[in-house]
Structures are given as C-alpha cells and as structure tokens.
Amino acid sequence: xxxxxxxxxxxxxxxxxxxxxxxxxxxxxxxxxxxxxxxxxxxxxxxxxxxxxxxxxxxxxxxxxxxxxxxxxxxxxxxxxxxxxxxxxxxxxxxxxxxxxxxxxxxxxxxxxxxxxxxxxxxxxxxxxxxxxxxxxxxxxxxxxxxxxxxxxxxxxxxxxxxxxxxxxxxxxxxxxxxxxxxxxxxxxxxxxxxxxxxxxxxxxxxxxxxxxxxxxxxxxxxxxxxxxxxxxxxxxxxxxxxxxxxxx
Numbered sequence: 119x120x121x122x123x124x125x126x127x128x129x130x131x132x133x134x135x136x137x138x139x140x141x142x143x144x145x146x147x148x149x150x151x152x153x154x155x156x157x158x159x160x161x162x163x164x165x166x167x168x169x170x171x172x173x174x175x176x177x178x179x180x181x182x183x184x185x186x187x188x189x190x191x192x193x194x195x196x197x198x199x200x201x202x203x204x205x206x207x208x209x210x211x212x213x214x215x216x217x218x219x220x221x222x223x224x225x226x227x228x229x230x231x232x233x234x235x236x237x238x239x240x241x242x243x244x245x246x247x248x249x250x251x252x253x254x255x256x257x258x259x260x261x262x263x264x265x266x267x268x269x270x271x272x273x274x275x276x277x278x279x280x281x282x283x284x285x286x287x288x289x290x291x292x293x294x295x296x297x298x299x300x301x302x303x304x305x306x307x308x309x310x311x312x313x314x315x316x317x318x319x320x321x322x323x324x325x326x327x328x329x330x331x332x333x334x335x336x337x338x339x340x341x342x343x344x345x346x347x348x349x350x351x352x353x354x355x356x357x358x359x360x361x362x363x364x365x366x367x
Contacts, residue, residue: 138183138184139181139182139183140181140183140187141180141182142158142162142172142180142182143158144182145161145182145186145187145190146158146161149187149190149191149194152191152195153191153194153198156194159337161190163337163338164190164193164204165180167204167208167341168208169189169193169207169211170182170186170189170193171186172186189211192211193207193211197344199284201344201348202344203341203344203345204344205345206348248277248279248281249281249282249287250280250281251265251276251280254274254282254286255290257291258287258290258291258293259294260290260293260294263303264293264294264297264303265290267304267306268290268293268306271307271309273289273306273309273310274286274289274290316347316350319346319350320343320346323342323346324339324342324346
C-alpha cells in the first residue's frame, strides 16, 4: 500500500520550492532519467486529454509545479507497467482530485501521485530493473526448455543488451503456471498466433492516426491501441468466463 503523502513543510525555503514553476523542458529534465522516451509531445497530449493541467503565463507558455511533475510521473509509470488506457487513469485521478477514495486500479493497486517516487516500482511491478536470463528464470521458475520455447515463439525476448523486462516476467510466470496444469511447451504456440491476429486488427484500426501532426498524432495512435487491446482482453475474459460458468450446468 502506498505511503500517505507527507505534510507540507512550513519553512520558507520549502514553500518556495513547492511554488517554483517549471517549463516543459525543465519537466522533461526531471523525468527523462526514468522515462527517456518521453518528449514534449507526450506531455502536451496528456494535457489535451485532461490528465495534466499546467498554469499558463500571459504569453501562453506552460508552467508546471512539482505536483504536476509528480502527477505526470504517476501517469507515465501506470501506463508503462500496466498498459492501461488514459481514460481509466483519468477516472482514478479525478476521484482523488475530488477527495474521494477511488476503487483500486486494475490489478488491485491503490496509489496516489505523490507516492510514485518512493514506492511505485515495487507496488506496480516489483522489479523494474531489466533482468538477465538467469535472473528471469530465478524469479519465475521456468525451465531451460520452457525459456527456449517462449523465445522461439517470441512470447518473450531480450532487449539489445540481452536483458528482459517486466512484461517478459509476467509471460514467463503465466507459462510456468500453465505448465503446472499439464500444458506442454508446444501448446504455447497458439498464444503467439492469437497475439499476431490481435496486433493485426489493432494496427489496421490505428493505421491512419499517427500519420499527421507529428508526435501528438502518434500518441493518439498509441492510446487507441491501448483502448482496443483492453477491449479485446475484456471480450476474451468475458466469453471464457461465461463458457466456464456453463460447464457447471
């Protein structure tokens, strides 16, 4: 569970820091160590969607507070580690902004923007640092044969440094669970086929969204892809759950 936000200091130096305003370039300097792929277009897109609301100078320049930066880091971390659509994240943040205690995010997470820097890595994924193959196997319990199968079907794959991310860990853990119920490595190939089919539908549906207006349009395409993917997952889970329920009839 995330720690409660710390009370504000009453000292004048702390007060000045809390009121300091940053340009969008300064915001990127604060977050790029953790989110190196984020550009100004991403921040502007989040503003367009109503998730971040910076102040504006008389000349129209955006100015961000430390609270805005905390909120931005929260949104980016949730997106990266849970692949949630922005609407889900916005509804959660809107509830917090209104002083309510919202329902937990998918996965049972209940966090607040100011808890990100200290605990989000552990709360969300438990292991953000890229893993070696041996570390991945140690964390999920996959055999060498299962690892080779997962890689051959491209269900998991290393980055250019030979390390694996949290998504690979989730897939490997799921495959280990299936193996415990008698699934053999060869039974995993249909999952790759299903993924490729779904990706084809997503790419077709979003093909025209990222072709104009540079980075902002690309963000729209990526967000649409998240929403479509979540809808596909809900559809799949709903149909399978209904069929399992009918097994008892």
